Amino acid sequence: AYEVLSAGVAGGGDGPQAWRVELVLRGQSVLYRRAAAVLAPYKYAGYPLLLEVLAPDVQQQQASGAPAGAAAGGEGAAAAPAQGAGTGSTPHFLSPQRIGLVKAATELAWLTGAACAPNAGELVRSGGLAALAALLHRATATAGVQALQELGPTDNRAVLLAHVCRGLAACLSVEAGRAAVAEGIAAAHKGQGQGQGQVQGATGSVLRELLRVATMQRAHAAAEAALVALGHAAASPPLCAALLEAGALPFLLPLMFKYDVTLASDTTQDLPLPFGSCAPAAPAKPAPANHHHQAGGAGYAAGSAGPGSASGLSSLPSLGSSSQGGGAKTQGGTAAAAGGNRPATSPTRPAVGFMPYPRSQSPPRPGARTVGGSTGSATGVAAAAAGAAGGSAGSGGGSSLREVFGLPAVRASEPVAVSFRAMLAAQAVARIAGLLPAPYATEGSAAARQALASALTPPLAGKLGAADPRPALVSLCTTTESAQLIWSAAMRDELLTALTAMREQLDAGAGTAQVTAAPGSTALAGWQFSSLTRELQVGGVYVRVYCQKPTVLPQDTQGFCKALVRYLYDRFVVPPAGAVQPAAILAPEHAAVLSDTKLVLQALGCLLDAEPRLLGLLASRSAVAPLVGALRPASAAAWAASKGGASTDAQAALAPAAGLATTALQALLKLGAHAGCVAALADEGTARTLLHLVHAPPSPQALRLALALLRTLAGTQAVLTVAAEQAGALYILSQLLALVTHNTPSSASASASDTTTPTPATNSQPLATASSTVTGTEMASGTAMAVAEELAGLLARLMAAPGQGSGISLMLQRLLPPGIVGALAAAGAGAGGAGA
Numbered sequence: 001a002y003e004v005l006s007a008g009v010a011g012g013g014d015g016p017q018a019w020r021v022e023l024v025l026r027g028q029s030v031l032y033r034r035a036a037a038v039l040a041p042y043k044y045a046g047y048p049l050l051l052e053v054l055a056p057d058v059q060q061q062q063a064s065g066a067p068a069g070a071a072a073g074g075e076g077a078a079a080a081p082a083q084g085a086g087t088g089s090t091p092h093f094l095s096p097q098r099i100g101l102v103k104a105a106t107e108l109a110w111l112t113g114a115a116c117a118p119n120a121g122e123l124v125r126s127g128g129l130a131a132l133a134a135l136l137h138r139a140t141a142t143a144g145v146q147a148l149q150e151l152g153p154t155d156n157r158a159v160l161l162a163h164v165c166r167g168l169a170a171c172l173s174v175e176a177g178r179a180a181v182a183e184g185i186a187a188a189h190k191g192q193g194q195g196q197g198q199v200q201g202a203t204g205s206v207l208r209e210l211l212r213v214a215t216m217q218r219a220h221a222a223a224e225a226a227l228v229a230l231g232h233a234a235a236s237p238p239l240c241a242a243l244l245e246a247g248a249l250p251f252l253l254p255l256m257f258k259y260d261v262t263l264a265s266d267t268t269q270d271l272p273l274p275f276g277s278c279a280p281a282a283p284a285k286p287a288p289a290n291h292h293h294q295a296g297g298a299g300y301a302a303g304s305a306g307p308g309s310a311s312g313l314s315s316l317p318s319l320g321s322s323s324q325g326g327g328a329k330t331q332g333g334t335a336a337a338a339g340g341n342r343p344a345t346s347p348t349r350p351a352v353g354f355m356p357y358p359r360s361q362s363p364p365r366p367g368a369r370t371v372g373g374s375t376g377s378a379t380g381v382a383a384a385a386a387g388a389a390g391g392s393a394g395s396g397g398g399s400s401l402r403e404v405f406g407l408p409a410v411r412a413s414e415p416v417a418v419s420f421r422a423m424l425a426a427q428a429v430a431r432i433a434g435l436l437p438a439p440y441a442t443e444g445s446a447a448a449r450q451a452l453a454s455a456l457t458p459p460l461a462g463k464l465g466a467a468d469p470r471p472a473l474v475s476l477c478t479t480t481e482s483a484q485l486i487w488s489a490a491m492r493d494e495l496l497t498a499l500t501a502m503r504e505q506l507d508a509g510a511g512t513a514q515v516t517a518a519p520g521s522t523a524l525a526g527w528q529f530s531s532l533t534r535e536l537q538v539g540g541v542y543v544r545v546y547c548q549k550p551t552v553l554p555q556d557t558q559g560f561c562k563a564l565v566r567y568l569y570d571r572f573v574v575p576p577a578g579a580v581q582p583a584a585i586l587a588p589e590h591a592a593v594l595s596d597t598k599l600v601l602q603a604l605g606c607l608l609d610a611e612p613r614l615l616g617l618l619a620s621r622s623a624v625a626p627l628v629g630a631l632r633p634a635s636a637a638a639w640a641a642s643k644g645g646a647s648t649d650a651q652a653a654l655a656p657a658a659g660l661a662t663t664a665l666q667a668l669l670k671l672g673a674h675a676g677c678v679a680a681l682a683d684e685g686t687a688r689t690l691l692h693l694v695h696a697p698p699s700p701q702a703l704r705l706a707l708a709l710l711r712t713l714a715g716t717q718a719v720l721t722v723a724a725e726q727a728g729a730l731y732i733l734s735q736l737l738a739l740v741t742h743n744t745p746s747s748a749s750a751s752a753s754d755t756t757t758p759t760p761a762t763n764s765q766p767l768a769t770a771s772s773t774v775t776g777t778e779m780a781s782g783t784a785m786a787v788a789e790e791l792a793g794l795l796a797r798l799m800a801a802p803g804q805g806s807g808i809s810l811m812l813q814r815l816l817p818p819g820i821v822g823a824l825a826a827a828g829a830g831a832g833g834a835g836a
Contacts (some may be wrong), residue, residue: 020051025104032111036402044112044119047126053105054131073594091183093138099156106135113170114401120174129171129180133206136164140209145507148212151219153409157655158219165213165225166405168206172229173401178236181206185242187759207233207242211251214425220417221409227424228274228404234431242444243432249451249524250502255425257574259473260415267413268470271420272403275427275440276467288836410779419473435465451524455495455537458540459485477669483546483554491529498523509569536596539563543599550606557607561614563603565623571597572629582633594656601630603662608670619676627668628686634661635689640697658699663706665693672712681709682716684726691722694791695731700783703735707790714797720804729798731809733815737786796824 028046032039093102109128113120139161140148151158171177185207210233213226230248233239269278329442411417430436433452434444452461456476463472480487502523536543539560546554554560571593572582580593604627608614618624637657640650671677690706690713697703713719722728800808812821 015656022101022104024818025050025053025101025108029104029111031106036115038496041118043122044115047112047128049594050105051127051131053101054135066267092154093135094142094160099160102135103160105158106132106160106167110163110166110170110405111402113167114169114405117174120170121176123167124171124174124177124180128167129177132164132167132171135160136168136206136209136213139164140212145212149217151216151222153219153221153411155219158216159409160194161213161216161219162221162225162409164403165210165222165229168210169225169229169232169405170401170756172232178233178239181233182236182238182242185238190435194774205798207239207248208246211246211248212507214421215251215255220411220421221405221407223421224407225405227255227376227421227428228401231275231424231428231431234428234444235442237443237445238410240432240434240442240448244445244448244451247502247506248261248432248447249429249455250440250499250506252425252429253455254496254499254503256422256429256473256476257496259422259470259477260419261474261477263415263419265470267416268419271312271416271423272400273423273469274401274404274407275431275436276469278423278468278470279821305710346609351600365776383808385610422473423469426464430464430469433464436463437465437467441465447525451527453516454527455524457485457487460487481545483541483549483552485797486532486535486545488531488543490531494529494531495527512616534592536599538600538603541603543596543603545601547599547606550603553607553610553746557611557614558617561604561607561617564607565598565618565626567600568597568604568626568630569622572626572632583627583636585633586637586656588652591656594660594810597630598659598663601627601667605663605667605670607824608667613671615671615674615677615690618671619674619680621680624668624671624677624680624686628662628681628683628689629672630664630688631693632662633657634664634698634702635692635696638702639692639696641698642696654698658702661693661698661702665702667708667713669705672709678712678716680719681713684718684722687713687719688726689724691731692730694735697735700787704787704790707787707794711797714794715801717804720798720801720808723798724804724807724811729795732791732795732798735811736795739788739791742784792824795824799825 010229057824092098109132110121112129113123139157143151144158151161207230210226210229214223214230216223228242230252233243271278379551407420427436427440429448429452430447431440431442433448434442435449435452437443439674449461452464455461456464460472460475463475466472475485475487476492478487479489539554539556540561541554543558546552570576570579571585575581580590584590585594585597608618609666634657637650641654641657643650668681671681687710690710693702694710697706710719719728723732795808795812797803799812801808808824809821812824
């Protein structure tokens, strides 16, 4: 038909008039839109004629001195111009005389390429990739960055960009197209883009131009097609690196932040996604036993999705073979196989414009449906109907290219259109980073994963790995504060400001021939949010947030517990080089370090309360050593402040010492419920530290907590040895006598009557002065007597212990009247410490 219409006067025609050629192209486009499932088993044989229509525009691009580099378009890229249409006489491709024909040709190119994988491969081999890239370059280069953003959905340039990007998506969905682009980009880096007889100049910047088209605000069809093309390009590791170099992250990440979280879930549930699905996944049907993966459309079982089946493109990649990244096909309910959908025509006279698969590859099966209208199996008819609808009912994979590109150019809802673009951008980013699961998995780029983890935080970056991108987008566009994730509007604004600056830097270099690396991946890899600089994160958990919400446990509680203990170990046991030494942690200049340490101790206590089984992890000397080490700076500071004539700095250190000691003792008391932890705490060094805190407590609360822990350990040999042989019992006795002396009614009235001559603090009464120094006022009488009873009870328990208890009794008998010692002994026998 084309030959007849384009015949000259000698052949009985009147020449290749453009409107006739356009009619032929539009007629074929109508066929492929309405009956793609029927035409899918046939390789389209009209690409040489189709690309001949675009040859004048391609040659104009080549003559315009485009920047060198990129994908070689395959053989036949520089086809001869159409009859009567030389390069110099051909109107501009956007002129009224030319735009209709160019749009019709590019539309047919993507429709045929999206119909089946063999067509896409043939389009690449025929030079269609280079021709489409040339048109893309011309359409974007002749319009500025701002002009592209203002293009409406029905503008001729926008419609042409949509067709071109869809055709590029079809080419990039097959391995041949990705390999051609990667080869051309490598040649561009070497400066070998010109003078090779092929149209390479425009294709060198095809990835960067696709990124710019993806940011078009009003032309949704073109932007969506560009995003799908970028997602297919990410199946190739070299192209992933090229995308990062072209600045993929600064272009794509801002699109994800435009998702409308106010949309109802059912509004976006039916949107077609190329690399996933918003609907719940249906269980996959088992594959037939005789399913063969053969190239070129070899025999497939009835009802299976062969390479020539339109519905077989419903999973990733939409048009690729099984060797592509994540290109597995699921079984069940697909279009008729190639061999069963063969027309009843002679193999020597195929249908005009089509080339059926060789019969040697796919022999006809009995009962197969024919194009001529003969009866066929019900399965084949139903499968063809399912394929015509754009996908397999039971495939469970992503949507085919025809489904994704089947949305109208003008959308009824702008928020839905913008949100759909955000979903496509999220899938493209996930493909570049290799985050999506099978069957959409790609090798991805480690640099992209690192950049996403820094820019979006690791939890949000991990959410991009889901087949449904909506939960991740909702998290990105809302405010979240949890133990694993902190994400706020201020963080979004900070990141968007940086991404905008990176994108402006890229736009400033647009249209130049020099290939330069984009700043995106490198800058984002070390990105840090200013609002998170003071947030302490241990084991992937924000400690402050966890302490505020301790009922919400981290996913890995065991790992979190180990990380907390490790933090304390590095702080108090073996500090790394350059770290704050334990003795200096109470200094005013290290207040932030002290605050972080107290948060870690508090978090450890909350974690042990919520998960008592984790106590088994602390049942060793090395595990409890960091917690005991946290007591020593507080004990030393309180001891120094209790001395007579203590310096102002020593007095100022009491308040932080009290907070550190209290928090550490509260965590240590959790260990008393576990026998293994008690055995680990039964150490003479631990006992001495606790007795020092009893002798010179930084606060009344710290005193009571130290007494509670000593009561738990009173029956251990280590505590008895320190109390009997190292005068530990005298520390307890001296504090007991000081509290009783200064809180009885007679001593209180005496101190009230003598206000002009205060008694200086001496070593003979260190405990009373220590208590009053810390609190600023003397301990309340009732509280003091309660503490005195606890001290007396502890002494009584130590005296009652077998073995070492007799030595403690002899020590006390030398210092106290026999009646008091007897009362203490009676308290140890069960009478309590109040009577003593």
